[in-house]
Amino acid sequence: MKKVGISQGIFFPLVFPNGPVTMFAPAGIPEKAKKVFIHATQKVMEAPQVRAKIENLAPPVDDRSPPEFKKMWEAEYRRAKEIAAKLGLGK
Numbered sequence: 539m540k541k542v543g544i545s546q547g548i549f550f551p552l553v554f555p556n557g558p559v560t561m562f563a564p565a566g567i568p569e570k571a572k573k574v575f576i577h578a579t580q581k582v583m584e585a586p587q588v589r590a591k592i593e594n595l596a597p598p599v600d601d602r603s604p605p606e607f608k609k610m611w612e613a614e615y616r617r618a619k620e621i622a623a624k625l626g627l628g629k
Contacts, residue, residue: 576604 563575582588583601602610622628 572604 561579563572567575580601583592619628
């Protein structure tokens, strides 16, 4: 691993040390329903008692908008592909 520039084991966290906990909606969900879902989720996550309980179970809450989340996952995908290429994995 070190010879390809990776100092940690192969099963190391890319962004989330304990893995992400994420909410998804089905592909093709109508835009109006998506907006309601996003707003309701954000409202629930603003409740201090909910946020505290979630943070006690998992890594700190890092709520991102759908575009921000997509951008983060695309960056992680590119990073994972680069690592795989250095290891001679994949296409």
